[in-house]
């Protein structure tokens with residue numbers, strides 16, 4: 001058993017080394033031939049800064065860091081680029097001002113901290129940007145601002161108006177009013193949503209870590225940085241651990257989720273260290289810093305909306321045959337593959353499709369209500385009419401309304 005264990009560790013180490021050699025050497029050489037880091041055409045950037053980069057663990061703001069980032073953003077703005085800043089930190093700054101020794105646990109206390117902290121945060125940005133003659137405008141968003149078409153267009157119009165007036169939108173989640181059902185929950189996702197909303201050319205996630213590593217470098221000293229990712233597959237996902245500080249939310253998982261959303265919107269994401277010297281300018285100049293997530297297949301607007309904006313109203317649990325049919329044979333979801341229904345939804349709502357191992361394998365728009373799917377699950381398509389008294393569709397979710405690889 002012991003020998004098998006040692007052998008397994010050696011194989012894992014060898015695999016890591018091969019991956020890292022490939023990433024560090026071959027991909028960088030390839031980068032040089034194919035200018036993957038050529039951001040010279042970039043006109044609009046969404047920059048997200050995490051709490052861990054703006055606040056010390058005590059909850060006191062890191063003023064030097066904030067000033068340094070603002071100077072770089074103001075400079076890009078002066079160069080004529082459109083900059084949108086997604087900033088975390090309201091809860092962190094707020095809990096300190098309220099006299100808590102650490103981030104509170106209860107939702108009302110976090111909301112109170114956000115209410116106090118958001119004002120302080122905005123005041124600091126206003127002050128720092130004003131030193132460079134740059135105006136800022138606050139925008140606070142919830143998930144409904146992306147899932148509701150009217151609100152989506154409203155938010156977009158406001159952002160375009162601000163950019164047109166050469167104002168930098170400073171964006172955060174509206175934590176004071178967001179309850180579970182309407183919250184995005186983390187600003188990495190928010191930044192990716194904003195990048196899609198304004199059709200940005202680049203998403204830059206600045207954190208207390210300088211890139212994606214093979215595992216969490218704060219707990220694994222052997223972790224190695226990955227300079228480029230072209231597909232966020234299960235191996236990459238397995239590398240992501242939780243937050244690295246008491247003020248961060250989500251850790252690497254939410255950054256990968258954000259990068260995947262951006263990839264599906266056709267735009268690159270760079271994850272880099274907020275504390276590195278001149279980091280924003282260096283990323284935009286195409287230097288090999290941090291991890292770049294390169295876009296692959298661009299989903300059309302409808303599928304992007306299903307995957308990332310629509311509120312998920314329920315779950316359809318399916319059997320292995322349905323998993324194979326959806327993932328590998330490009331099929332629609334028929335009643336015969338459905339084993340269980342969760343949630344209350346109507347025809348036209350968005351649902352998650354769950355594999356037998358509990359993984360979400362797809363998201364799509366349903367053609368039948370939860371009650372109806374409950375009655376026809378496991379049945380053949382030809383039985384729908386007899387059971388429901390009507391059959392408007394053969395499929396419970398048509399493949400045109402289905403997004404795989406969420």
Ligand SMILES: Nc1ncnc2c1ncn2[C@@H]1O[C@H](COP(=O)(O)OP(=O)(O)O)[C@@H](O)[C@H]1O
Nearest residue numbers: 050051052207213215216241243244248249251
């Ligand atoms: N594979 C990984 N590579 C790099 N960092 C990781 C990884 N897994 C987990 N982390 C942790 O993610 C943290 C960054 O996420 P988070 O604390 O939420 O920061 P932010 O406040 O910038 O959003 C890092 O400090 C690190 O500890």
Ligand SMILES: N[C@@H](CCC(=O)OP(=O)(O)O)C(=O)O
Nearest residue numbers: 051088089090091186187249
């Ligand atoms: N909206 C919250 C931050 C949520 C969040 O995602 O935090 P982080 O992981 O630090 O980017 C706040 O302003 O405190």
